[in-house]
Amino acid sequence: MSAEAVKALEAVDDVAHAYAGDVFHTPHYGQLEALHGCVIGVGADGDIKLLVYSSRAVWGEADDEDDARATPGKLSEAERAAVLRALEEAGVLTTLPKGDRLFPGFIDTHVHAPQWPALGKRLHLPLNEWLQSSTFPAEARFRDAAYARTVCRDLVRTLLQHGTTTTLYFNSIHLEAGQVLVQECLRAGQRAFVGKVSMDNKEENPPFYCEETAQGLRDVETFLEWTRKTAADARPHAKRDTPPLVEPVVTPRFLPSCTDEMLTGLGKIAAKHGCMVQSHASEGDWEVAYGAARFGETDAVVFDRFGLMRAPAVMAHSVFLTDDDLKLYAARGTGIAHCPLSNFFFADASMLSRKAHEAGVSVGLGTDIAAGPSPSIWEACRHSIVASRALTSGVHPFKHGEERKTHGASISHFEAVYMATMGGAKALGIADHVGCFAVGRAFDAQLVRVAHAPGTDSPVVIWDDIDDTGDVFAKTVLGADDRCVEAVWVQGRLVKGDAARFGDAAIDPTHGITVAVRGDGGSGYDSGASAGPRKGRSSSSSGGGGGRGG
Amino acid sequence: MSAEAVKALEAVDDVAHAYAGDVFHTPHYGQLEALHGCVIGVGADGDIKLLVYSSRAVWGEADDEDDARATPGKLSEAERAAVLRALEEAGVLTTLPKGDRLFPGFIDTHVHAPQWPALGKRLHLPLNEWLQSSTFPAEARFRDAAYARTVCRDLVRTLLQHGTTTTLYFNSIHLEAGQVLVQECLRAGQRAFVGKVSMDNKEENPPFYCEETAQGLRDVETFLEWTRKTAADARPHAKRDTPPLVEPVVTPRFLPSCTDEMLTGLGKIAAKHGCMVQSHASEGDWEVAYGAARFGETDAVVFDRFGLMRAPAVMAHSVFLTDDDLKLYAARGTGIAHCPLSNFFFADASMLSRKAHEAGVSVGLGTDIAAGPSPSIWEACRHSIVASRALTSGVHPFKHGEERKTHGASISHFEAVYMATMGGAKALGIADHVGCFAVGRAFDAQLVRVAHAPGTDSPVVIWDDIDDTGDVFAKTVLGADDRCVEAVWVQGRLVKGDAARFGDAAIDPTHGITVAVRGDGGSGYDSGASAGPRKGRSSSSSGGGGGRGG
Ligand SMILES: [Zn+2]
Numbered sequence A, B: 001m002s003a004e005a006v007k008a009l010e011a012v013d014d015v016a017h018a019y020a021g022d023v024f025h026t027p028h029y030g031q032l033e034a035l036h037g038c039v040i041g042v043g044a045d046g047d048i049k050l051l052v053y054s055s056r057a058v059w060g061e062a063d064d065e066d067d068a069r070a071t072p073g074k075l076s077e078a079e080r081a082a083v084l085r086a087l088e089e090a091g092v093l094t095t096l097p098k099g100d101r102l103f104p105g106f107i108d109t110h111v112h113a114p115q116w117p118a119l120g121k122r123l124h125l126p127l128n129e130w131l132q133s134s135t136f137p138a139e140a141r142f143r144d145a146a147y148a149r150t151v152c153r154d155l156v157r158t159l160l161q162h163g164t165t166t167t168l169y170f171n172s173i174h175l176e177a178g179q180v181l182v183q184e185c186l187r188a189g190q191r192a193f194v195g196k197v198s199m200d201n202k203e204e205n206p207p208f209y210c211e212e213t214a215q216g217l218r219d220v221e222t223f224l225e226w227t228r229k230t231a232a233d234a235r236p237h238a239k240r241d242t243p244p245l246v247e248p249v250v251t252p253r254f255l256p257s258c259t260d261e262m263l264t265g266l267g268k269i270a271a272k273h274g275c276m277v278q279s280h281a282s283e284g285d286w287e288v289a290y291g292a293a294r295f296g297e298t299d300a301v302v303f304d305r306f307g308l309m310r311a312p313a314v315m316a317h318s319v320f321l322t323d324d325d326l327k328l329y330a331a332r333g334t335g336i337a338h339c340p341l342s343n344f345f346f347a348d349a350s351m352l353s354r355k356a357h358e359a360g361v362s363v364g365l366g367t368d369i370a371a372g373p374s375p376s377i378w379e380a381c382r383h384s385i386v387a388s389r390a391l392t393s394g395v396h397p398f399k400h401g402e403e404r405k406t407h408g409a410s411i412s413h414f415e416a417v418y419m420a421t422m423g424g425a426k427a428l429g430i431a432d433h434v435g436c437f438a439v440g441r442a443f444d445a446q447l448v449r450v451a452h453a454p455g456t457d458s459p460v461v462i463w464d465d466i467d468d469t470g471d472v473f474a475k476t477v478l479g480a481d482d483r484c485v486e487a488v489w490v491q492g493r494l495v496k497g498d499a500a501r502f503g504d505a506a507i508d509p510t511h512g513i514t515v516a517v518r519g520d521g522g523s524g525y526d527s528g529a530s531a532g533p534r535k536g537r538s539s540s541s542s543g544g545g546g547g548r549g550g
């Protein structure tokens, strides 16, 4: 018996739930690793304790390192059968439906929570009119915490439904609404980074949506301390050794909305508390010109001067970067939230995501709700491909040949899914913890179901006689939506899907969350009312399999 | 009582079904007309006999002609109540659910039926590899008519599910598969224009997918005559005076795939039979260069020389048009199938749709299945907006200001929906018959349902306290998918949706179609087996109303 098999068998005791099925993930840029006959065992803490598989195929850019890059865990059929038997005997094995695939949960690196009700409206207006008539009024309404709760609850739920297990949020300027968003993420079980937005520059912000500098800075620190304590306390006993589910983020909206005093103060707070930073940088012509006029430098240099280019920090858009800017991002470990759909509406150009990656900068995908009118990272994957092809070929038919093109800008579905998972994880500084499947990482996953015969309403149809595994992945990435997301787990907890089939955690939207895992019989997960412990182990479906749920 | 009201009351006797609800349509470029309290009465022939409403709002480009442009039928409340009463007494009134909106059915001006199983795959490959490994093999399989039937049935069903009531199809080179597609459109009740593809140039086509010139020309004529007869005969008695649901189209694939002899022969057939033409023109760098090398002219000039620039004719893509080409399109009445998503993958640039419209050329939207990886014209609307914004702002961040931009290329959701309805109808030469709602036009419609409260799985959520009617339209166009399409009618016949609520026609996918309309008690619609007459009038739900179906 191989060392891998011995290790896997030893890990069985630590497994609270195990899932047997096929896996798609992209641990390396430009490359799909498809694991066939995979078994993933998840501990009570939500981390992966065991991962084995029977065969592996690689699609996309292949190179000599392929074997070195293989996810560990390849077993012989006899060894894998022994592991399955042990898990079955422990009563923790769920066989995933044939044809379904586990993907890593998606990471959305740029969402404006208060803009959620404005999704899809007034995008035909010029940027400033859109901001004044739709965006700022929507954000200002978050002064009403009850309203903020309604919006945040629906947004977090929607993102989870689409397979987004981690989100980096801009909230509004309001302290209380920020606390509400943190609570709602904890409640629904989404991994999240939440920023109370800072904007104090009376020259650039509307009077109805602008804060006083000193109070704004105090609110940031209050928010930061409150969030850290609340998120740490919210962990159930079994997960005390895992990172808190929610982290606070220092969030100057963008340079124009902040005074130098605010930027200075925020830089100090970030350093003092070792806190993540986010903002918008180099998005469009107006912003670039504004920065040049006020500071005489690019956004990156200015942020750096104020101590806001950190690791991790995420600068949304970052479309108009100079080569020196890119070097600064790479040197500081600052990542980019690439929002391709939003770019088409408001950025005046498309971000060169491959170039940024090749410069050593971490690039994640963002929906940029509501400047991007879709909450789906599946959509963001597609738009990142579209944007890259627009960059490569150019778009202006009246320009000829080389004058129109940018060679080497194209990405495919391989790079898109990498950005949606590993790239985002790197930008957020959690790449050792989420982004792909391996022993020691958190089980942040989505189970994706597509149709394997025509005649259904699935947006993805596989014709099994002509489609190979690479085609299944391509068709899924090019076509899937929330209907294909059959189940979602964050840190091992089921947050979407049929608890009886896929796990024994359940969310009751009215009464808060209950979880029951091995050795931790049903502690309430958050500070809200708990519906009490559920049956736990006995309700997990073992060896389920079976057809489509419809 | 106004003349409008008298006319409406007189028309009540001709109405087989009437629908009361709100309407969105775009009879004029760049302008939404929202009709509130609308009542549309549809005759047994599927044409609109009566259209009245209580108020009207216009969104988008407004001008002094607004009143002149108003859809006729505005009544006082008392007059409208009298019309409603008369329809209720006749037992033909269905009140549509509150919050739902009728849109015109969408028109997809470019679909390759045999590529349907290949949707979403191998788009990362260079064009030629994609053609050889995915597209041509998929099309060649249509030599098997039984396989073709499986594919066509699923495709036609899917397009109807997405609200596409009319499609212009490229089929394969096979005569029999062409007949199969015609039958499947008739069977499912989709309005369609179907082309048997012509490709005989041994130098450019693969040996496994190329026809002999003489046989190919004979097949085109056989297909054309067979389709006309079959479609004419398929009309039920009540619809004998309406245009046949399906029309044949002369379809050279594109210039490279045809010999001069084939092009000459097809031009003669089109003239002899007065038949519509379609092809691809000026799509990408390779094609433009090929045409220049072989003919020394642009595609448009070459097609015209062969008698293939007709009215109606539809040239897909038409991205790289000279100003003279545009004038030729306008002069000949030839339209463009604008396929924005496909353009991003294979056209080397984006089509300037506003410029073409302003040059007097009819522009419809196309999905270009499978070079465009989505079957949805809702998606095509969004991609047409995205493409136009890429053109306006440019995409290359390393180019500065004016060097990057094309002023005036942008379109919004108003122009997008116009192209998806009226624009496509004009390109297909059926703009007097479909594309918007008015007395005398066919009732080709989709009932669109969005959520009016958070907490559902609808991709469109209206927040009634902050969204106005224009916002509802924008959010719907920016977000809707097939889930929002609650019911679909073509020539008055319900082809998607709950027959008990929205009409009394029904499709049984196994046993063919039955229809029952006033004065025509249940004749079988197509040549397939009929499940027999249904109850007709008595099963129509009168004054239904009521909440969301979920
Ligand atoms: Zn943003």
Ligand SMILES: [Zn+2]
Residues within 6 Å of the ligand: B110, B112, B280, B316, B368, B371
């Ligand atoms: Zn095409």
